[in-house]
Amino acid sequence: MNKARYTRDVPGDRVDLLNRITGVEKPITVMTVGGVDSGKSTLITFLANELISLGFRVAIVDSDVGQKGILPPATISLGIPDGPFETMSELTGISHYFVGTTSPGQFIGEMAVGVKKMVDLGREVADVVLVDTTGFVTGPGEDMKRLKAELIAPDLIAVIHSGELSALARSLRSYGEVVELAVSNAMRSYDREERKEIRRQKWKAYFSNSRIVEFSLADVEVTGTSLFHGYPLSDSEKKLLETIFGWLVLAGWKGREYTVVKADVERFPRGYSRNLKAVDFENLSNLLVGLIDAEGLCRGVGLLKWVNFSEGLLQVLTPVDDLFGVREIRFGRIRVTEEGEEIDLLRRDAL
Numbered sequence: 001m002n003k004a005r006y007t008r009d010v011p012g013d014r015v016d017l018l019n020r021i022t023g024v025e026k027p028i029t030v031m032t033v034g035g036v037d038s039g040k041s042t043l044i045t046f047l048a049n050e051l052i053s054l055g056f057r058v059a060i061v062d063s064d065v066g067q068k069g070i071l072p073p074a075t076i077s078l079g080i081p082d083g084p085f086e087t088m089s090e091l092t093g094i095s096h097y098f099v100g101t102t103s104p105g106q107f108i109g110e111m112a113v114g115v116k117k118m119v120d121l122g123r124e125v126a127d128v129v130l131v132d133t134t135g136f137v138t139g140p141g142e143d144m145k146r147l148k149a150e151l152i153a154p155d156l157i158a159v160i161h162s163g164e165l166s167a168l169a170r171s172l173r174s175y176g177e178v179v180e181l182a183v184s185n186a187m188r189s190y191d192r193e194e195r196k197e198i199r200r201q202k203w204k205a206y207f208s209n210s211r212i213v214e215f216s217l218a219d220v221e222v223t224g225t226s227l228f229h230g231y232p233l234s235d236s237e238k239k240l241l242e243t244i245f246g247w248l249v250l251a252g253w254k255g256r257e258y259t260v261v262k263a264d265v266e267r268f269p270r271g272y273s274r275n276l277k278a279v280d281f282e283n284l285s286n287l288l289v290g291l292i293d294a295e296g297l298c299r300g301v302g303l304l305k306w307v308n309f310s311e312g313l314l315q316v317l318t319p320v321d322d323l324f325g326v327r328e329i330r331f332g333r334i335r336v337t338e339e340g341e342e343i344d345l346l347r348r349d350a351l
Contacts, residue, residue, distance in 0.1 A: 100332025
């Protein structure tokens with residue numbers, strides 16, 4: 001279920017990096033950067049196990065939302081290993097930050113904030129904080145890496161590449177000492193279907209032993225969406241929209257803009273004002289949601305199973321047992337079944 005496994009059979013530059021980490025004053029933060037399948041998680045696993053064997057307290061920040069080692073997926077997680085481990089999937093996260101997607105291109109802010117929060121927590125308890133990042137290193141991904149580095153100011157930034165990330169490595173030198181590592185010959189590439197299957201196994205593992213729980217909108221805030229914000233539309237307003245657009249309008253609100261949850265009754269091209277947001281009801285089915293506490297941290301994730309608009313109730317499937325302290329339900333942008341099948345990846349503006 002994890003691509004990266006602990007091995008001591010690593011290139012010499014990894015051993016050199018380990019020696020540098022052990023030889024400096026603690027605490028120290030090390031951030032890894034590299035493309036897809038470059039060996040970032042393998043490096044983190046090697047460094048963590050070697051440092052633990054030397055008696056250091058290690059914290060791991062897993063921000064690879066698409067290929068998470070520390071569950072749940074679509075979050076940024078902090079793990080504190082209590083001993084040697086073979087893969088990061090063996091670790092239990094002690095804290096999480098909800099991003100809500102496995103494709104973070106439109107969520108640069110959440111990625112940066114989440115890493116900052118987890119690193120701050122890790123620095124409170126560990127000698128060495130190791131930060132694993134996504135393989136998204138072009139366009140917005142390059143900006144994301146710079147923002148993370150600027151926020152956390154790592155002592156060392158390990159950039160794993162074969163020359164293609166030279167410009168990014170130079171830009172990161174303003175935020176920490178950059179150590180450039182070669183891509184190991186032992187690394188293999190995983191195609192899209194293989195990565196999807198790995199995610200499927202992780203989703204399934206996380207949602208095993210889940211149950212349906214009900215949240216009242218009187219007790220929790222709903223964020224990450226325009227839904228439930230503003231004054232409810234009257235029956236006459238909903239009927240008017242149904243007549244104009246050929247929709248079944250299930251719910252609607254008006255504030256700075258109109259937001260409706262609808263199902264198409266008639267199929268024809270539609271054009272409408274930017275002040276009207278129309279959310280397809282099917283996009284709410286099996287939508288990933290974060291269970292957020294008063295500190296903005298994620299207690300765990302769930303799948304939205306039903307919305308009772310008239311009574312203001314949400315039914316969520318989740319394995320989280322302790323729901324005390326959940327103050328917010330944050331909508332994500334991926335739909336997935338409890339068996340791990342990914343149904344749809346939504347754009348940020350879809351909800």
